[in-house]
Amino acid sequence: MKPDTDVALEEVALELEDLVMHFGSVRAVDGVSLSIRKGQVTALVGESGSGKSTVGRCIVRLLEPTAGVVRIGGVDVTHLSRRQMRRHGKEVSIVFQDPAGSLDPRMLVGDVVGEPLRLQAGRISRRDREERINEELGRVGLRAEVARRYPHELSGGQRQRVSIARALISSPSLLIADEPTSALDVSVQASVLNLLADLQRDIGFACLFITHDLSAVEYLADDVAVMYLGQLVEKGSRERVFARPAHPYTQALLAAAPVADPPRQRARKAVLLGDDLPSALDPPSGCRFHTRCPLAFDRCTAEVPQLLGIGDGDAACHLVGPDGAGPDVRQTNSAGSLQ
Ligand code: SF4
Numbered sequence: 001m002k003p004d005t006d007v008a009l010e011e012v013a014l015e016l017e018d019l020v021m022h023f024g025s026v027r028a029v030d031g032v033s034l035s036i037r038k039g040q041v042t043a044l045v046g047e048s049g050s051g052k053s054t055v056g057r058c059i060v061r062l063l064e065p066t067a068g069v070v071r072i073g074g075v076d077v078t079h080l081s082r083r084q085m086r087r088h089g090k091e092v093s094i095v096f097q098d099p100a101g102s103l104d105p106r107m108l109v110g111d112v113v114g115e116p117l118r119l120q121a122g123r124i125s126r127r128d129r130e131e132r133i134n135e136e137l138g139r140v141g142l143r144a145e146v147a148r149r150y151p152h153e154l155s156g157g158q159r160q161r162v163s164i165a166r167a168l169i170s171s172p173s174l175l176i177a178d179e180p181t182s183a184l185d186v187s188v189q190a191s192v193l194n195l196l197a198d199l200q201r202d203i204g205f206a207c208l209f210i211t212h213d214l215s216a217v218e219y220l221a222d223d224v225a226v227m228y229l230g231q232l233v234e235k236g237s238r239e240r241v242f243a244r245p246a247h248p249y250t251q252a253l254l255a256a257a258p259v260a261d262p263p264r265q266r267a268r269k270a271v272l273l274g275d276d277l278p279s280a281l282d283p284p285s286g287c288r289f290h291t292r293c294p295l296a297f298d299r300c301t302a303e304v305p306q307l308l309g310i311g312d313g314d315a316a317c318h319l320v321g322p323d324g325a326g327p328d329v330r331q332t333n334s335a336g337s338l339q
Contacts, residue, residue, distance in 0.1 A: 174207070234247040240313060286301045
């Protein structure tokens with residue numbers, strides 16, 4: 001991933017500048033800066049409660065950010081309504097985690113998928129609309145007859161395909177995919193993920209892929225951004241983040257990704273991440289990860305580490321050098337010392 005300031009404006013699909021979203025005293029998102037180039041996929045990774053879904057909701061205007069700037073295709077949309085965004089040709093769609101909750105149960109699938117067309121500028125004939133709906137259903141692997149069914153008559157995987165069809169029918173330049181497979185049966189997760197990857201490659205929309213599971217991003221994302229308690233702690237190309245994760249939290253997340261031996265897997269995760277995520281109501285001082293970091297030392301409780309360039313990407317840790325080199329928590333023993 002290039003540093004955000006180096007990405008030419010015409011190349012940028014999404015740019016977040018110091019995005020802040022507070023709910024009263026809960027600091028859900030606290031100064032997130034991120035850019036996605038056109039046609040690229042960035043995975044936004046973190047545990048539940050890290051603020052990653054809140055970032056997605058700020059981008060699609062479901063939430064009004066407390067501060068910061070959201071730019072789509074170079075245009076500041078921070079204070080535009082979704083209708084105004086459409087007028088600027090800045091179409092952004094979102095696919096939610098739970099298709100059962102995000103599809104209106106009283107609407108036929110065809111009407112659900114075709115709804116964004118009603119909101120677009122210019123009239124479209126009924127016949128053209130039906131054609132577009134059938135085309136979109138076909139694109140996500142569903143037969144045209146599904147249009148005359150209700151969402152509850154479909155399986156979870158089929159409903160998520162309907163959500164994807166609805167999200168893509170308006171030809172968005174940016175898709176927010178918020179944990180699109182985590183509410184589905186394990187048996188259908190891979191097929192929905194593959195579908196998203198194929199569509200992204202064929203159509204070329206930019207995508208912010210929000211997930212808590214680093215293993216799910218391995219073949220889908222170009223870049224990875226890691227969030228912890230409302231802040232980014234690491235950004236970089238997928239290759240580099242997987243091969244040489246710089247931040248101790250990224251290293252711990254990677255170590256927690258599923259391995260063939262479940263007991264070993266559980267023990268590893270417990271050693272590295274220990275307690276649950278602290279509350280965003282009262283985040284720890286200094287480095288927010290210090291209460292769980294096996295490498296924490298005095299400076300970590302007192303001084304906030306800045307997100308600094310490390311060659312390929314950025315990391316925010318006092319122990320990571322400008323070349324991205326630093327200790328690896330995966331080499332620590334259960335007492336938290338490096339082996
Ligand atoms: Fe751990 Fe300190 Fe680095 Fe934070 S700054 S990740 S507590 S070593």
